[in-house]
Amino acid sequence: MFETVRSGPWVVRRLRDEVDRVFSNLAEGSWIPDLHGFLAGGTYPPVNLWETEAAVVVELEVPGLTLADLEVLVVGNELTVKGQRKDTAVGEAPYHRRERMVGEFTRSIQVPLAVAPDKVEALLKDGILTVTLPKDEATKPRKIAIRG
Numbered sequence: 001m002f003e004t005v006r007s008g009p010w011v012v013r014r015l016r017d018e019v020d021r022v023f024s025n026l027a028e029g030s031w032i033p034d035l036h037g038f039l040a041g042g043t044y045p046p047v048n049l050w051e052t053e054a055a056v057v058v059e060l061e062v063p064g065l066t067l068a069d070l071e072v073l074v075v076g077n078e079l080t081v082k083g084q085r086k087d088t089a090v091g092e093a094p095y096h097r098r099e100r101m102v103g104e105f106t107r108s109i110q111v112p113l114a115v116a117p118d119k120v121e122a123l124l125k126d127g128i129l130t131v132t133l134p135k136d137e138a139t140k141p142r143k144i145a146i147r148g
Contacts, residue, residue, distance in 0.1 A: 063127035
């Protein structure tokens with residue numbers, strides 16, 4: 001009936017970090033903790049990252065957000081996505097259940113190789129933000145001619 005929770009030092013450390021973050025959010029007036037990410041074993045927004053021959057592609061799930069809600073930054077080989085999900089409640093009606101995160105978020109991802117920041121492209125479609133980070137020319141394989 002109940003799932004067994006694995007134990008270990010990383011579980012205790014993660015729980016302590018999450019409790020610290022919840023209390024710091026309370027102190028800042030943000031009373032809605034993001035426990036969903038903690039309980040699901042991840043962070044928000046969820047990310048897929050893969051490498052093609054020419055680029056690194058990052059997809060982030062951001063349903064309900066618009067272009068105005070998002071900001072994409074690239075510094076070196078780090079991609080940072082900032083955003084804000086607004087509360088959709090109408091008036092002062094109390095919630096019966098609240099599972100969707102609201103408020104600001106930041107997600108930083110280390111890309112595994114050097115990218116060309118001036119050629120980065122971002123596309124928001126159907127709640128998926130796709131960021132394409134072209135590889136820097138210095139990281140692409142180069143065929144060397146052999147002389148004999």
